[in-house]
Amino acid sequence: MAYGKLMVILTCAGCCAIDGAQAAPVPTAMDMRRVFTPQPLPDPPNRYNSGSGLPGPDYWQNRADYVIHAHIDTPTHALSGEETLIYTNNSPDSLDTLWLQLDQNIYRPHSRAGFANPERHPNTTDGMEIDSVAIVHHGHETPLRPRISDTRMQLALPGAPLSHGQKVQIRIRWHYIIPGPWGGRTAVTPARDGEIYEIAQWYPRMCVYDSHRGWDTLPYLGQEFYLEYGNFDYSVTVPWNFTVVGSGALLNPAQVLTRTERARLAQAARSDRTVMIRTEHDVTDPTSHVARMGEKTWRFYMENTRDVSFAASPTFLWDAARIDLPPVRPAPGMKPVPRLAMSVYPREGIGPQAWDRSTEYVRHAIEYFSRQWFSYPWPNAINVGGHGAGMEYPGIVFDGWEDRNDTLFWITTHELGHGWFPMIVGSNERRDAFMDEGFNTFIDAYASQHFNHGEYAPKHDAEFAPLTGRPADDIIPVLKDPQAPTLMTPAELVPEKYRHPVTYFKSAYGLVLLREQILGPERFDTAFRRYIQAWAYHHPTPSDFFRLMESEAGEDLGWFWRGWYFENDWPDYALSRLSYINNDARQGTQVSIKAKGRLMLPVTLRLAYSDGTHADQVIPPESWHLADNITVAFPGGPTVDRAILDPEHVLPDPDRSDNIRLMKSR
Template sequence: MRLTNTLPLKVLVGMLCLSSVAFAQTESNYDYVEAFRPGFYETNGNEYRSASGNPGPKYWQNAVDYQLKATLDDEARTVTASVTIDYTNNSPEALDYLWIQLDQNMFKEDAIGNKIIPLTNSRYGAKGEEFDGGYKIASVKIGNAAADYYVDDTRMQVNLPQELKENGGTIQLTIDYSYVVPKYGSDRTGVLETKNGDIYSIAQWYPRMAVFDDILGWNTDPYIGPGEFYLDYGDVDVEITAPSDHFVVLGGELLNPDEVLSTEELKRWKKAQNSDETVIIRSQEEVIANRANSNTKETKTWKYRLENTRDIAWGSSAAFIIDGAKINLQDGKTSFALSAYPQESNGGNAWERSTEYVKASVEHYSEMWFNYPYPVAVNVASNVGGMEYPAIVFCGYKAKGASLWGVTDHEFGHIWFPMIVGSNERHHAWMDEGFNTFLNGISTEHFNDGEYYRGKQDANKMAAILTNPALEPVMTAPSVMNERHMGILAYYKPGFGMKLLRDVILGPERFDKALRVYINEWAYKHPTPEDFFRTMENVSGQKLSWFWRGWFKSNWQLDQAVTNVEQKTEGAVISIVNLEKLPMPVIADITTASGETTRVTLPVEVWERNVNWDFLFETSEDVVKVELDPDKVLPDSNPSNNTWKK
């Protein structure tokens, strides 16, 4: 459509007179020496971690298997349990002591995590409960002998009677314990009261081995809330004894379905495992009937197993409606999507679609990145707003529609980061939350022909938030990050950074290949940020230190501007400048007098030794408009200087 010019003549004349005059030069904060300086990596590659970003030829990590037997007291809201830990020291050094994580101790009144919760609303701690929780340790044994140990906040040190040999030495510990389940446990575990019974979301529920690695040795940071988890891999066997009217769901294979399910439930269970459509296994009507006829003194024991996992979690309730469907994976493999939710969550485009969402999310990520490794994928309606564990997640019971899709897809995206790729969440929250936020954007665009996709975001508008000078760098540990900044720094900014890499800097083909290599090489291992950076550079063939330095290690802003257009015989010389510290590739739409618009892109290397850059656009026509970043895909903090018009 051609616009009719209605401006007064004197204004038009003034504009024409200004057309060949350069915009006033603004002083630049850009330093190309700092942006592109060498020596980004603080260490060289070694036999444990290769310079290419892969695990080295002598990479090692320790392993741990757990056998757990637990009883849930629904009236006292107490878990009483025993855990047997089989620990293997694959490191090249002998160990004189072991460190064990006791995360429930965060809910003790005198815990560090409780003492540092701000007076303003916080998601951490027991969220306003009058509650003195934590583990009550009945015994700790090495083999059959009492162990020498002490407890410090959320950590237990066990002194060994003789050193645990390097390169494969093994030891077995047994810990008997109990604890009261917090109603709101840092928004990761809790108890939801419903009309048909309490829903228990049970996590961080057993003593877990701390990680001993080649980066820090023992990782003994206390659990204080913001930083999540860092765990070794192994096999877990679990027996949960619960009231007989409860349905216990756990992230693992149910070993005794014929013992705990009714004849009709077992029939539906098997049908659901082979159905692409959701099958009701325990209906709302059956929940109500079972509740009315239950004997609270009777119990059932549910037996589960999950292999090659870094954690285990479960849910239990008499209120659970249960449904399920088959998940189709790569190479003809399958898994089993299950949803557990109360009457309050059923209907109105809510949890009755949960299994559909689980199935779609897991199938997408399996096809796109790495095959889903677990026999089940369980979604539990909870008072936990959203939290992930291997093969099971907890999501808000009030969620519906786009909200339920979003939280389900996000939590199951975490199966890839950090359940498969086991980064240290205590120190690098962005390596799971940010990566996963990025994955979710692609998944949502694909789900059900874009049912919940909101379209592309305006990165120029996002820049004010993502590069606000008040923010800490992304690579700040969550424990020393302002809690109000967590959403931006752990989720949105690194997620957007991954999108920049894929859409603008590398392109989808190079990016996708590099990320798949990273996932495959570090599956069930412990990568660091440098391992990720090196992998992306080596596989893509692109040096990216300028981007890692500006977007992740620092909080640099971007401001590209077009300053002048000078018409010459051979075309137009276009002058641009980088005004802030972050360099980026240049994307420009150039419009000539005939109305034709041409897209021109320049590599980031134009800023390698320049603050200002002139380039020739060959044309026989006059250039009437130049617009930088026309699709608004770059986080340009000042888009007002992106356009020149004649």
């Protein structure tokens, strides 16, 4: 069902009927002052974050570069690794300690996450065992004694603190047991032809040190991340019959791929159609590998990223097609190469409306988001058919081999959309989830409209059944629920009951309202692209987003930020009077409107004439600055049949019974 030419359809996921809904008090004219009073933002502008929402003249950001060697022992499901981390302090502060994240400690029996979210990790392990930590200076290692607290590790630096512009090199050796098929965040899952390893959050990762809090060391409770950017050179050693795909570019194809596989990849780089790199026959044919015993080491490289992940399995079929974007340099000193969309999956995923189409979906997502918002920066984009976590990492996403039809399209597009939010625009997912899941849900709803003339439009979220399919109605139970959190609620404080309705749907629908009803696509798109470009590979806050959208779009939006983000307000308009001026249709018609809600979205007033024509007038938010009642006059014309507020049903008005008024003279 369309909502006019510009309205994208976005269906609420999990917006079930919520108990406790209640009506808000009807505002008075005096209340309008509160509605339009300037909204204070959490972070005041300064030299680091400017009043325009752009990075300030003294904006700084620390950096973390990694060289990692990992090994998977398949009989024990153990991953061991050695990491050399080069950390650069670009802050004006001197640092005497470093903090790192040890996400695998979430699986320890008495982890904080086990109490906060016990349903998220049913398997337990000993977590990440740190074998050694040392500072490396001129090739010599000085051991450090780590202080580990739940999912964090603190390293006290010996000697002088790390001052502005200095680097420190840390070497860490660790191992852990991969904790079974949970959530795709380091999982091992049995399939018909072997096990699938989806390896993520698998190495000690630097915490962010920023100008807002210093070290941001929230414990990992199972939600999302906040990470520094840098370059990654990493290698993975696995059994001879494994295929490995990972974030970034494969640097040693001649050592791990057969001549046939390399030729097929070259063909895929020239093809708009999917090319099989490893076929169903190859999965069970030992001669399809470069070696038939021992182990192979696969080496990858990725520039300017906040993370890397990989998948490894003997079960993988592998296909690819070119991405229609300019070639990209895979590593320093190498020539630019074509970009590839790829998919790997077990035989269970084969099907004409299943994983046979995955790479088609990958290719569309990367090309569409690149042309609409910001160009994809990395060599490859990979969809993994595994446990079915629906989880994103830079350049690679983990989905389910059982996904089919529209579900596979939606989950693929959504997870790849995270390449923009928060992989390119590096917001703090641990605290501001709406800037991650909500922004991404917004862009992938439009991608659903765009793909193959709307083959899978409108977008529904695969985990939940839709309600009416009309977002203006589906959001109302959330807005009116007194227990529902606001979008500005810290991510870890949003109950699971509300996570999808609020963090995903309300955030995305808010951007739809901003684009379609408040700013219009041209102003919104220009401002939103500027936001992405300005904060690519940086760390914006909600205040930066709010300020930049206002500055670039040329609109004071404080009333909208307050009502939609800081509160759960809604619009509610009522027609209170419809009459001719001096009882003469030739002199014109006047319509009186009352505001009963606290969110003053622009609303269309339509005058429907008896001859079938109509006249529309958009009532802007400023109409309600000092009054809760206004009267709109239309010039004389045909006799009037009725007046209608919001005739296209685009606003979340919970009481539409007073949105239509008939002319009494009929």
